[in-house]
Amino acid sequence: VPDRKTKEVISLHRHLDLKMSEVLTALVHASEKSANIARACKQEEALFQLLVQEKKSIEKNKRFVCDFKTLADVLIQEVIKHDMGKKFPGLEDHIFGEESNEFTNGLGENIKVEVCSTEEGTADLLSKVLNGNMTAAELLASIVHCGVSIEDPALEKLAAEIPQDTMALWVDPIDSTFQYIKGYADEKTKDGVYSKGLQCVTILIGVYDRSSGLPIMGVINQPFVTRDPDNLRWSGRYFWGLSYNDINICSLQNDANAASPAAEDLCGEGSRQKEEVQDGDNNLSAVISTNESDTIKSALSVVRLYYAAGAGYKSLCAVQGFVSVYLLSEDTTFKWDCCAPHAILRSMGGGMVDFRECLKRKNKGNVDELPELIYNTPVNGATGVDRWANKGGLVAYRCRKHLDIIMNLFSDVNP
Numbered sequence: 001v002p003d004r005k006t007k008e009v010i011s012l013h014r015h016l017d018l019k020m021s022e023v024l025t026a027l028v029h030a031s032e033k034s035a036n037i038a039r040a041c042k043q044e045e046a047l048f049q050l051l052v053q054e055k056k057s058i059e060k061n062k063r064f065v066c067d068f069k070t071l072a073d074v075l076i077q078e079v080i081k082h083d084m085g086k087k088f089p090g091l092e093d094h095i096f097g098e099e100s101n102e103f104t105n106g107l108g109e110n111i112k113v114e115v116c117s118t119e120e121g122t123a124d125l126l127s128k129v130l131n132g133n134m135t136a137a138e139l140l141a142s143i144v145h146c147g148v149s150i151e152d153p154a155l156e157k158l159a160a161e162i163p164q165d166t167m168a169l170w171v172d173p174i175d176s177t178f179q180y181i182k183g184y185a186d187e188k189t190k191d192g193v194y195s196k197g198l199q200c201v202t203i204l205i206g207v208y209d210r211s212s213g214l215p216i217m218g219v220i221n222q223p224f225v226t227r228d229p230d231n232l233r234w235s236g237r238y239f240w241g242l243s244y245n246d247i248n249i250c251s252l253q254n255d256a257n258a259a260s261p262a263a264e265d266l267c268g269e270g271s272r273q274k275e276e277v278q279d280g281d282n283n284l285s286a287v288i289s290t291n292e293s294d295t296i297k298s299a300l301s302v303v304r305l306y307y308a309a310g311a312g313y314k315s316l317c318a319v320q321g322f323v324s325v326y327l328l329s330e331d332t333t334f335k336w337d338c339c340a341p342h343a344i345l346r347s348m349g350g351g352m353v354d355f356r357e358c359l360k361r362k363n364k365g366n367v368d369e370l371p372e373l374i375y376n377t378p379v380n381g382a383t384g385v386d387r388w389a390n391k392g393g394l395v396a397y398r399c400r401k402h403l404d405i406i407m408n409l410f411s412d413v414n415p
Helices: 004-014 020-043 045-051 071-087 119-129 134-144 177-182 294-302 311-319 335-347 355-363 384-388 400-408
Strands: 017-019 052-054 068-070 095-097 102-104 110-112 161-163 167-175 202-209 215-227 234-244 247-250 285-288 304-307 325-328 351-353 394-397
Touching (some): 071 134, 071 167, 119 134, 167 335, 202 311, 234 311, 285 294, 311 325, 311 394, 355 394
Parallel strands (some): 285 304, 285 325
Antiparallel strands (some): 052 068, 215 234, 325 394, 351 394
16 A cells, blocks of 8 residues: 555646657557567466466456467556556556456466566566466566667657547557467568468556546557567567647657658558549458458458458558458447557557447438547446447457448448
8 A cells, every 4th residue: 555655746747748759669668578578478488378278267368269368468558557547647547448358377376467567576476377387487577677778759759748538548568469379470462461360469557537537548458460580589569649639649650750640641541542532442341350250351352352361450450451341240349459550550640449339320310420439438337348349349450531431331231
């Protein structure tokens, strides 16, 4: 329990205006430390096998028959909370995610995973999770307590400020857990899009406005992008974006101080989207899940269609311009899946909308106001993880013109 002096410091920080450069830099650092943990757990297969356990029934994502939770998931989420809270005291109370921080080891002991004040303390705690495997525990603890060095001049140029008490975070420590566990390493891309494999794994950290629920900042980290053929070690990359008031900046821009290009300009970016756009034009493309309904697949048959794993990765395909949209008609994604990519897409002039609400409004002739996803309101009457589900599905887009044309393909679909 914090003492009086600590509480006063926390209270003071909550009302501070923070430099956006500091917040975004801290998010990027947290994502990269998280990526280091994810990579370390994959380097030692024997260690990784110790970490896998099935989720409790109330926490299961109903998309999968067997959905898994790993110690890497829990540890990464706790590292993000710890590091962001240490940098910005009080913010840790407004960081939310998919994972509970309780883990059951092979002896049936229920252990609360957290970052301790010292590396030795964290190692001792993790050794209990790992059934006394101190070597593995010390390796993980060393990464948890090791600083991360990143050079990103674009981040340092952000001069604007934001009140700390307006911010809250959604975290998905390892999106596409199934691909992470299966560990496909040699998948090939189709036009830059991976259908499965470790490349589909992402770490998602999104910041939203507590009042409006709209996303403000986002970081997507891909821990597994390229693998060294000699030592078989992976390297990754990250993407960030900021959309706050009239400031729109992202890591994909050459000049971080320049305003984000208009959405119409972004429509022309990407190697396959440069020509005049028309309904059903083959220059348009979409990425969806293999589990998507036949109705949706049929409606999208007039555009180039890709299949990929991971909600975060499919959103990243839209961010990178590999596809025009990422569309999901089901309610199998959650706030932690979407907050980070949504913020980046907004910084580029795009966004993420409720698919079924979009259909309803379009059918009623209301095409001006888009039903953007928001992140501060649970689903009324839902329980467990379903409280934070995107009940109407979603469409992630980088260009409003592309969104409108894609939605026209569903004129005969009942929302």
